[in-house]
Amino acid sequence: MxxxxxxxxxxxxxALELSLAPLMFQGARALFELGILDFLKKMGDEGASQDLMAQKLGLSPYVLEVLLEAGLGMGLVEFKEDRVILTKTGYFFATDPMVKVNMDFSHYVCYLPSYSFLESLINGxxxxxxxxxxxxxxxxxxxxLPETVLEKWLxxxxxxxxxxxxxxxxxxLQKRPKKILDIGGNTGKWAIHYAQKDPEAEITILDLPGAVEEAExxxxxxxxxxxINCMKMNILDKDQPLPKDYDWIWMSQFLDCFGEEEISLILDKVHKSLDQNGYMSILEPxxxxxxxxxxSYCLQAVSLYFTCLANGKSKFYSSRKWHKMIKNAGFQIVEEIFPLGLGHTLFICTKQKD
Amino acid sequence: MxxxxxxxxxxxxxALELSLAPLMFQGARALFELGILDFLKKMGDEGASQDLMAQKLGLSPYVLEVLLEAGLGMGLVEFKEDRVILTKTGYFFATDPMVKVNMDFSHYVCYLPSYSFLESLINGxxxxxxxxxxxxxxxxxxxxLPETVLEKWLxxxxxxxxxxxxxxxxxxLQKRPKKILDIGGNTGKWAIHYAQKDPEAEITILDLPGAVEEAExxxxxxxxxxxINCMKMNILDKDQPLPKDYDWIWMSQFLDCFGEEEISLILDKVHKSLDQNGYMSILEPxxxxxxxxxxSYCLQAVSLYFTCLANGKSKFYSSRKWHKMIKNAGFQIVEEIFPLGLGHTLFICTKQKD
Known part of the structure; x- marks a missing residue:
């Protein structure tokens, strides 16, 4: 090697840590949910004894002992004589909003389904x-989806x-396209946001019936x-062409919901519908x-969610792969902007000029 | 902090790694189970291209891509140009028998039950x-238990x-006790092993009916x-005293199945049954x-299994805690031997002398 x-x-x-990671994840989550990490954060460098924590948090000595020892193993806390002190890792685990949103997604949305991860890979x-x-x-x-699952997913x-x-x-906004087709516009969050920014923009959301009804x-x-108007369509239906006469076809965190062959089909439909002067953009991490x-780790991990829960065949692709897929579909990248937000890339493309 | x-x-x-650990665990497991890590091990420092792996392992490009990128995130593999190379961590994950036994235990035994970990803590x-x-x-x-679950548990x-x-x-064997009481003797594995070593030893296994029937x-x-004879008993039944006249009361990885109050009750019963010259030993990690x-990490993690799956109230205790519990029960440690096997401690005790 x-x-x-x-x-x-x-x-x-x-390697050993990985082999017992699911149990430890649940231990970390309990340390968070029972307020133990937050309490230790407030206690600062001095930390707190387990007796004090039992008293203040109303937790049994057993609960504290089993969780704090797991926390010691994970590096979330340290023991110093009889006191327990939050580590830097524990501090981030307690306070970072990205940790919380990931943890909830891991637990409520992905945990039980990912038991069938290997089966999902094998069966596609x-x-x-x-x-x-x-x-x-x-x-x-x-x-x-069950209410809490949907809430955490969203x-x-x-x-x-x-x-x-x-x-x-x-x-x-700097490009100011007049007519925008928002493919995979979902609940209309982006379209509404954008229409409020540009009072002249006209947007069509194209998505599956469930999302479109919510968007409307x-x-x-x-x-x-x-x-803003909406159009119900299964984008993978080969017999249904995309509407024409749009200045800009916008796909934001949409194509990662598809396998490579499907992306090729979608980009082909976009190519057929787009004017020679039109733009297509793809926003992806x-x-x-x-x-x-x-x-990178977060994206690589969440790709596994697509396998076992979303569709069995998609993922977050690399920029290298996007370059290839965009080119193969007859487009050229005229601008590539990174980073946007939490690390997304905006690929702005036109049809390849002969 | x-x-x-x-x-x-x-x-x-x-902190972020921890927040998505369950998905990554499943990714690592799939890399193992589909033979990808083993194949890369054979390819050594040169590694292999994804094309070659697809061909040799009969896996789709998607399966390889999503897993290998997760493996990159976990540090199990590295990418070098178009080749994928196993890392040291990947090597241990692929070959260490402790990793395999933990991974199977995590997946088959603990994974689904530990979804209810927090609930288990709260409800005791x-x-x-x-x-x-x-x-x-x-x-x-x-x-x-379902066949595979039991197999992985054992x-x-x-x-x-x-x-x-x-x-x-x-x-x-050096102490050569003649009559041994093996409390929590389970399937009789130790008793049979020991009786074969010492042809004069007489052993009584004391355990719950299910285990005793298997042992017999x-x-x-x-x-x-x-x-070797067997005795069916619920050790926690206060009205049933332990049998007397044993030279040695042996408890191997048994007391970790109980909460502290229960251990106190059991040690009290042992104290009542043991002669002034008798020995009690406790083998625990x-x-x-x-x-x-x-x-340490493995023990701290497996403690969480006791919470959500075994009994809701026990764990692997620290040596510090054993010292306290042994002393409080009226025993004294005459010998403490560490490490045995994979890191167990043997506490050899007698009743406290007045």
Whole structure:
């Protein structure tokens, strides 16, 4: 094997940690949910004794002991004589909103389904989805998910996309396209946001019936029905061409919901519908462009959610792969903007000029 | 918080890794189960291209891509141009038998039940056990667990205890007690092993009916029924005293199945049954005595299994806690031997002399 920087002992430690990671995840989550990490944060460098914690938090000595010892193993806390002190890792685990949104997504949305991860890979289907319902993909069943699952799914989705679509909107505003086709516009969150920024923009949201019905309500509430309309379509239906005469076709965190062959089909439809002077943009997070290892890690991990729960065949692709897919579909990238929001890339493309 | 050695960036990385650990665990497991890590091990420092791996392993490009990128995030593999190379961590994950036994235990035994970990803590009951059956503790239902679950449970149990009980037996052989009471003797594995080593030893196994019935079969098969007998008893039944006239009361990885109050009750019963010249020994792994951090980590993690699946109230205790519990029960430690096997401690005790 390749000689890399960590020692054999550290490597063995990491391998063993991984082998018991699910139990430890649940331990970390309990340390968070029972307020133990937050209490220790308030106690600062002095920390607290387990007796004090039992008293203040109303937890049994057993609960504290089993959790704090697990926390010691994970490096969330340290023991100093009879006191327990929060570590830096514990501090981030207690306070970082990205940790919280990931943890909830891991637990409520992915945990039980990912038991069927290997089966999903082998069958090429999101077998874990059966935990929640009898659908082919999560997109079909999204609005029928159990309430908490849906809530955590949306929180996760919006956490990662909100920041980036705000910034991507600023870029689009400079281009000021008049007619925008928002493919995979979902609940209309971006379309409403953008229509409020550009009072002249006209937007068409194209998505599956469930999402479109949700979007229509929100557009109506926002008083934007005269400038945002919706179109129900299964984008993978080869017989249904995309509508024409749009200046800009916008796909934000949409194509990662599809396998490569499907993306090829979608880009082909976009190519057929787009004018020679039109633009297509793709907003996606690419693990191979991230500045921080942890950001790549999150994308690589969440890709596994697509396998076992979303559709069995998609993932977050690398920028290298996007370059290839965009080129193969007859487009050229005229601008590539990174980073937007929490590390997204905006690929702005036109048809290849002959 | 305490200033410790890792940087804020590393701490944040660790916190984020933890937040998505269950998905990554499943990714690592798939890399193992589909033979990808093993294949890369054979390819050595040169590694292999994804094309070659697809061809040799019969896996789709998607399966390889999503798994190898997750493996990159976990540090199991590295990418070098178009080749994928196993790292040291990947090597240990692929080859270490302890990793395999932990991974199987994590997946087959603990994964689904530990979804109810927080609930188990709050209710003081192993709520995760409902995944498999309607029992108060796993010990009641052990022999009725689904076949694969039981197989992985036993493999885990024996992996950790076999090495240590062999070595502990050598120590006992030097003492040569004639009559041994093996409390929590389970399937009789240790008793049979020991009776074969010492042809004069007479052993009584005391355990719950399910285990004893299993033990009786094995003792019979080993032709040792004349020297090993069994006694069915719920050790927690206050009205049933322990039998008397034993030279040695042996408890190997038994007391960790109980909460502190229960241990106090059991040790009290042992105290009442033991002669003034008799010995009691306790064989347990103590997380605070391990030489390697990874060994402590494993014990701290497996403690969480006791919470959500075994009984809701026990764990692997520290040596510090054993000292306290042993003393409080009226015993004194005459010898403390560490490490045995994979890091167990043998506490040899007598009644406190006035």
């Amino acid at each position: 390749k000689k890399n920087k960590i020692s054999a002992l550290e490597a063995k430690e990491k 289907k999101p077998e874990g989805l059966r935990t929640f319902g009898n659908w082919e993909t999560i997109y079909e069943g999204l609005w029928s 929180a996760f989705d919006h956490f990662y996309s909100d920041a980036s679509f705000n910034e991507a909107s600023e870029i689009l 309500k929100r557009i109506d509430d926002a008083g934007l029905s005269h400038r 690419c693990w191979d462009q991230q500045k921080f290892k942890a950001a | 305490k200033k410790n050695k890792i940087s804020a960036l590393e701490a944040k990385e660790k 009951k192993p709520e995760g056990l409902r995944t498999f059956g309607n029992w108060e503790t796993i010990y009641e239902g052990l022999w009725s 493999a885990f149990d024996h992996f950790y205890s076999d090495a240590s009980f062999n070595e502990a037996s050598e120590i006992l 079969k094995r003792i019979d098969d080993a032709g040792l029924s004349h020297r 103590c997380w605070d005595q391990q030489k390697f951090k990874a060994a």
